[in-house]
Amino acid sequence: MNQLEKILKQFMYFSVVMLLFMCNARSATHYVVGVENIEYLPYYDGSGIDKADYYGFSEKLLTLFAQQHEFELEFYALPINRLYKEFIEHRHVDFKYPDNPKWKPSYKASFMDVNDIIYSRPIVETKTGIASLNKKITISECVSFATVRGFTPQSFKSLMYSKKIELIETANVMELIELLLKERVKCIYISNDVLDYNIVKYFKLIRPVYFQNQLSVDLQTFSLSSIEYPGIVKKFDQFLVSHKIQINKLKQQYHIKN
Incomplete structure (x- = not known):
């Protein structure tokens, strides 16, 4: 093997390693948030009526949080009952929003220990x-x-x-x-x-x-919930405290009273 072949081989190896590293880095910071596919403004709209996947107060809030930690959030809008299935049964979404410990307690308990679902502190009431x-x-x-x-x-x-x-x-x-x-x-x-x-x-x-x-x-309070990522929920709690002024301004912008 001549010197040129060695260099090319090393370059290809380095490229593969970098590609794997980039993929792993992306998967570690890319999360799917399951949301409701209804218009419920000013809180959120996942209906697609205005040709937008998800918008409103909740989208602005969650996107601001993601930017602070360099996360990439993908909003996956589903009918309410199916959203529970994708979150609880199939685990196809990393987070559910909005959620509340009092919502569908018997359904949640039929598939898992309800203590395994971690909820953030309330965002709005x-x-x-x-x-x-x-x-x-x-x-x-x-x-x-x-x-x-x-x-x-x-x-x-x-x-x-x-x-x-x-x-x-x-x-x-x-x-x-x-x-x-x-x-x-x-x-x-x-x-x-x-x-x-x-x-x-x-x-x-x-x-x-x-x-x-x-x-x-x-x-009723709205929280962010997760089964697989309690650490991210904890970071979100810290964000709600550290960015309280910004969040209150966002609520005022959307005429949210609580």
Whole structure:
């Protein structure tokens, strides 16, 4: 083997080593975040309606976190029930957002020790309840009731399972609000922030929509969860504390109250 052949061989070996190193480095910093494929602005939109894969407050927040640690995040939008399968059963996503220890506890427990799921500290707290065209309404007057498919109205389960109530599950928030405005249903289950944001942005109201603060409300927090990467969740917790001022400005930008 002459000198030129030795140099070429060494060069090829070095190139292969560098390629493997680059691939390993990428896989170590590239993560898939499973998100919901619905429009739930201002929090997030994974519906693809505006030809964007994922955007809103949550995308900005998670991207800012990734930039601080030189991570590459890929957002994978799925229907809510399938998202749980991909996260819990198949482990095809590294993180789930949003998540909450109180969501689908029996489903999670049927596949694994629920303590194996690590949750970040709460990012936002949503106020979710009943909205109606009536200024004030009672639960007994909610003879027809709509919610986004996959959502569980904790304080209003009786409405979902009552044979006397007409229940409609919609694919997205826009459809949910339209059902109410067209008087197809008496009540809808929705976050007050989401209701306000969507009405201002997408609807010209003939009559006002009222969030029923006098009825029970579900205060639900959004967290980032993971099974395989508790260390990243811990870094995210630290980020939420160290970047609190930036995060609050981001909330103000998206008119998020909590």
